[in-house]
Amino acid sequence: MHIAVAAAGIAPGDEVITSGITDIGTVIGVLFQSAVPVFADLEPFTGCLDPADVERKITSKTKAIIAVHLAGNPRRLGELKTIADQHKLILIEDCAQAWGALYRGKPVSSVGQISCFSLQDSKQITCGDGGIALSSDETFGPLLTKFGDKGTNRYDPKDSSTALGANYRMSELQAAFVAAQLTRLEDIVSKRSRLGALLTQELTGTPGIATHHVDKEDRCSYWFYMTRLVPEKLRCDRAQFTKALAAEGVTFSNGYIATALYGMPMFRNHSFFAGHWPIKELGLTAMDYTKVKCPVTEEILKTCMLFRLNEAMDEEYIRGVAKAVRKVAKHYAV
Ligand SMILES: Cc1ncc(COP(=O)(O)O)c(C=O)c1O
Numbered sequence: 404m405h406i407a408v409a410a411a412g413i414a415p416g417d418e419v420i421t422s423g424i425t426d427i428g429t430v431i432g433v434l435f436q437s438a439v440p441v442f443a444d445l446e447p448f449t450g451c452l453d454p455a456d457v458e459r460k461i462t463s464k465t466k467a468i469i470a471v472h473l474a475g476n477p478r479r480l481g482e483l484k485t486i487a488d489q490h491k492l493i494l495i496e497d498c499a500q501a502w503g504a505l506y507r508g509k510p511v512s513s514v515g516q517i518s519c520f521s522l523q524d525s526k527q528i529t530c531g532d533g534g535i536a537l538s539s540d541e542t543f544g545p546l547l548t549k550f551g552d553k554g555t556n557r558y559d560p561k562d563s564s565t566a567l568g569a570n571y572r573m574s575e576l577q578a579a580f581v582a583a584q585l586t587r588l589e590d591i592v593s594k595r596s597r598l599g600a601l602l603t604q605e606l607t608g609t610p611g612i613a614t615h616h617v618d619k620e621d622r623c624s625y626w627f628y629m630t631r632l633v634p635e636k637l638r639c640d641r642a643q644f645t646k647a648l649a650a651e652g653v654t655f656s657n658g659y660i661a662t663a664l665y666g667m668p669m670f671r672n673h674s675f676f677a678g679h680w681p682i683k684e685l686g687l688t689a690m691d692y693t694k695v696k697c698p699v700t701e702e703i704l705k706t707c708m709l710f711r712l713n714e715a716m717d718e719e720y721i722r723g724v725a726k727a728v729r730k731v732a733k734h735y736a737v
Contacts, residue, residue: 404428404429404430404431404432404433404469404495404497404499404519404536405431405432405435405436405550405569405571406432406519406536406547406550406551406568406571407432407495407517407518407519407536407547408432408433408436408438408467408495409432409436409546409550409566409568410517410536410538410543410546410547410549410550411466411467411493411495411516411517411543412466413433413436413438413466413467414436414437414438414466415436415437415438415682415687416437416438416439416464416682416687416688417438417439417464417465417466417467418438418439418440418441418462418464418465418466418688419433419438419439419440419441419465419466419467419468419469419495420441420442420443420452420457420460420461420465420467420468420469421433421440421441421442421443421452421468421469421470421471421497422442422443422445422450422451422452422469422471422473422664422700423442423444423445423663423664423665423666423695423697423700424445424450424471424473424659424660424663424664424700424703424704425471425473425497425664426499426660427664427667428499428521429469429471429497429499429664430469430664433469434675435569437681437682437687438466438682439464439682439688439690440664440665441460441465441690442460442663442664442665442695442697442700443456443457443459443460443697444456444697444698444699444700445697445699445700445703446478446479446616446699447613447631447699447702447703448613448614448615448616448631449473449476449478449615449616449617449629450473450474450476450629450703450707451470451471451472451473451476451477451478451479452468452470452471452479452483453479453699454479454482454483454486456697457483457486458486461486461490461492464688465490465492466492466493467487467492467493467494467495468483468486468487468492468493468494468495469495469496469497470483470494470495470496470497470515471497471499471500472496472497472498472500472501472504472511473500473629474500474615474623474624474625474626474627474628474629475500475501475502475503475504475527475592475595475623475624475625475626476501476504476615476617476621476623477496477501477504477505477506477511477514477621477623478616478617478618478621480496480506480511480514480515481506481507481514484514484515487515493515493516493517494514494515494516495515495516495517495518495519496511496512496514496515496517496518496519497518497519498511498512498518498519498520499519499520499521499523499526499534500521500526500624500626500627501520501624501626502520502526502527502528502588502591502592502624503527503588503589503591503592503593503595503596503622503624504592504621504622504623504624505621505622506621507620507621508620512537513539516538516540516542516543517536517537517538517540517543517547518536518537518538519534519535519536519537520534520535520537521534522534522535522573522577522581525626526626527588527591527592527595527624527626528581528584528585528587528588528591529580529584530573530577530578530580530581530584531577531580533573533577534573535581536551549562549563549568550566550568550569550571551568551569551570551571551572552568552570552571552572553568553569553570554566554567554568555568590714591714592622592624592714593622594714595624595625595712595713595714596622596623596624596625597718598625598712598714598716598717598718598721599615599617599623599625599628599712600617601718601721601722602614602615602628602710602712602721602724602725603615603617605721605722605725605726605729606630606725606728606729609728609729609732610633610636610732610733610736611632611633611636611637611732611735611736612630612631612632612633612728612732613630613631613632613633614630615628615629615630625712627709627710627711627712628709628710628711628712629659629707629708629709630655630707630708630709630710630728631703631706631707631708632644632706632708633706634706635737636736636737637732637735637736637737638735638736638737639735641657641658641705641706641708642657643735644708644731644732644735645657645708647731647734647735648727648728648731651727651730651731652727653710653723653724653727653728654710654711655708655709655710655728656708656709656710656711657708658704658705658707658708658709659704659707659709660704662704663695663697663700663701663704665692665695665697666692670692671692671693673690673691673692710724
C-alpha cells in the first residue's frame, strides 16, 4: 500500500479517503508519505465505503480513494470509480482480504488504477508474509517497481533516485511459493464463496441476526463472514451471545478491531512520528481525528461478530454453525 500511494504521487498534505474499519496497513503508506487519511462512513451490512459519504468528504486536497474490500467483498466499486473519475482522483483497491473476489464477474484490481494484495499468513493464499502491488495503467505500473525498490529504476539509471522509495522487495523463494499457491486460488475461493452464501441462506430471517450482504453479481472471498447482532431484538449482549455459541462448539469473534482507525491513540493524539505529526505542525492539514464521526462504522464495531470460515469446511459443517446461531438467537429473542 505504501508503494501504491508513492506511485500515485500523493504529496504532503494531500488527502486520501478510506475506511475506518480495516487493518492499519491500509493507511501506513498514506501517513509515511505525509498525506492525510480521511475517513468516510461505511455501509451497514458490508463494512465497505458508502459512496455518498465518500463524495461528502471530497475537498480540493483529495487526491485518492482507497476502497477496502472488507472480508473480500468488492461492494459498490463501480460507483467509487465513477466518483473518482468525476473528481479526477486515483482509485486504489486494497484487495488485502480479497484474493479471488470478483466485481461484476471481473477480478478485483481491474477497476482501480492501482491495487494491492496481502500474502500475509492468514490470507486466502500466502507465502508467509509480503504482498503484491499492481496496475494495468502504464502511468503507474513502472512506478510500482521503482517505489518498491528504493526508488531505483533498474533499467534506466537516469530515472533512479529521483524520489525516496523504501525496500519492499520480496524474495524469489517467496515468489515461487506464491506462483504455486495461485494455481489453487480458484478452488479455495470458489469454495469459500459457496460456503459464505450458504451461511447467509441458512441465517436469513433469524431474529436478532443481520447477515453479511454480498451483491448477487459479485463474488466475495470471505476472509471472514460478518454477522451483526440487532440489539433491540435480543435480551443479551454480544459477549453473552458469543459465549453461548462457544458452548455450542461454534466460534464467532466478539467484535473485530477494537476501535475504528481514527480512534487509535496515535490518531487521537496526532503522535505518528515520535509524538509529532509534522504536516499538522506545519499547517498543511487541519485534520483533528478526535472530531471524526462515522456513526455506521461505530455501530458495526459495536455489534459485529465474525466467523472465520475457510475452504477446509464443508456444507454440513456450515449448516451446523447456522443451527447453533439460530438456537442461541431463539433462546435470547425478545
Ligand atoms: C484490508 C487490509 N489492508 C492492508 C493489510 C496489510 O497487509 P499486510 O499485513 O500484508 O501488510 C491488511 C492485513 O490484514 C488488511 O486486512
